[in-house]
Amino acid sequence: MSGVGKGVATSSIGKILQSRGFRVTALKIDPYINVDAGTMNPIEHGEVFVTEDGDECDQDIGNYERFLNINIYKDNYLTTGRVYEAVIRKERNLEYGGRCVEVVPDIPNEVISRIKTAAKKAKADFVLVEIGGTVGEYQNLLFLEAGRMMKLAKPKDVIFVLLSYAPIPSKLGEMKTKPTQWAARTLNSSGIQPDILLVRSERPMDELRKRKLSVFCNMRPEDIISAPDIESIYEIPLNFEKGKLSNIILKKFGLKLKKENLIDWKKMVSVIKNPKRKIKIAIAGKYFRSGKFTLMDSYISVIEAIKHAAYSFNAAPEITWIDTEKYEKTPKKLKALKNFDAVIVPGGFGSRGVEGKIRVIEYCRKNKIPFLGLCYGMQLAVIEFARHVCGLKDANSTEINPKTKNPVIDIMTEQKEKIKEKKYGGTMRLGAYACEIKTNGIAYKAYRNSKNFSRLAGGNLIIFERHRHRYEFNNKYKELLEKKGLKITGINPELNLVEIIEIKNHPFFIAVQFHPEFKSRPLFPHPLFRELIKVALK
Ligand code: GLN
Secondary structure, eight states: OTTSSHHHHHHHHHHHHHTTTOOEEEEEEEOSSOSSSTTSOHHHHOOOEEOTTOOEEOHHHHHHHHHHTSOOOGGGEEEHHHHHHHHHHHHHTTTTTTSOOOHHHHHHHHHHHHHHHHHHHTTOSEEEEEEOSOTTOSTTHHHHHHHHHHHHHOGGGOOOEEEEEOOOOTTTOSOOOHHHHHHHHHHHTTTOOOSEEEEEESSOOOHHHHHHHHHHHTOOGGGEEEEEOOSOGGGHHHHHHHTTHHHHHHHHTTOOOOOOOOHHHHHHHHHHHSOSEEEEEEEEEOOEEETTEEEOGGGHHHHHHHHHHHHHTTEEEEEEEEETHHHHHOGGGGGGGGGOSEEEEOOOOSSTTHHHHHHHHHHHHHTTOOEEEETHHHHHHHHHHHHHTSOOTTOEETTTOTTOSOEEEEEOHHHHHHHHTTOOTTOSEEEEEEEEEOSSSHHHHHHHTOTTTEEEETTEEEEEEEEEESEEEOGGGHHHHHHTTEEEEEEETTTTEEEEEEESSOSSEEEESSOGGGGOBTTBOOHHHHHHHHHHHO
């Protein structure tokens, strides 16, 4: 079933294999037709994660990167749309030599060849392939077929892990295994026998149910692993190891168990469980409503980046969501922001909630609350500064008001054409771009000592950060804004784009055109988030 944690389970399996000294990579298959996640509504799909090479993909790729501390690239993300697109392009190029191209085997073969390419590029000992969706649905059949064909070709090189959910209906108070039995049988009907069963549930599964599942799913009880809810996702690899999962997996491949190295990871988990300090962070964004439910998945990387940074200071963050639309109606409520140690305005699109976000930024600026703006958050900080410090009352982004007289944020030139031609998919400024850091601010302080995130080139401090935007700081306003106290502390050298802004006389006010959150890793927190937490803890 989708949403029960396949991504985190995949990442955790990767982590435990990696901790045994193997090279691991992971690949996500999303069954929908969209070529990537970039054109998808966050209500439908949660966060769009951006890779170093500019792929807009599922948030699980973010989980892989975070758990495995590796960069994942375009090759590792497949959708039905992407696979069909490639097959059709090859057919048009006569790459099938004029023969009849068919759904089976040509689609699964394309999938297999992509899995192999990803494995080769990563020089991986293990490739984890996560097939999205639910067993038994029509959409992911061809991907299961690819798995089946791979196993047929090399039985010793492929194993299948089925992740299921065992509900405990509250009126009953008893764990039910029927959906899992049914899932295993359904998988059987695709020609696949699961080798390992991970059973997600609220509470741990008992031996009685394990034995029952063993019979019904045609599996040894020891291959059935209970995966109950736990507080932190980072504890899951440790939990899997309690069930000796890496041992079970390696045995199935005929490989010897190597010594585990999870020392630093375990230390982090113990901080998560017993933090010395608490810190209160607000994320001021807009809410996404889906029927009667509110979805907050769209900022998962921001949340994780906050956590990583806080853990490194032995602190646990208490994150509060602030719906900025309420400040538009009742600005008095802004006072509540005083209760937070830091405020983040994350990325976003469109005009809903924007005026509220600008109010939040103004409040943080005036009341010296530590503030970090991300992408849209940076653009809105520029608008706020232009309006309230430089007196440009109607300053705006042309995304919000195309007719503004003071477009301090404007569409990038090359983006205009793309929009005119309705070329929306995968056309933003995407992926990693260079930014040169000036030596006079928070950014320099943050990046200077973090070799994982920056390097020196010709005496300049250079960083590469990931982007996803169409609009940019309008350089026509640079002189005026700088004169009034805006500090531009990061510039993209090729295009002279403003990447980082700060302001004078504030303990911590920084906003960036990129998304630092995508590069934060549990044991290597992002320097900007670290700096924010450091100041906030003070
Ligand atoms: N909407 C803004 C742009 O397109 C910001 C995008 C973002 O926050 N990712 O430039």
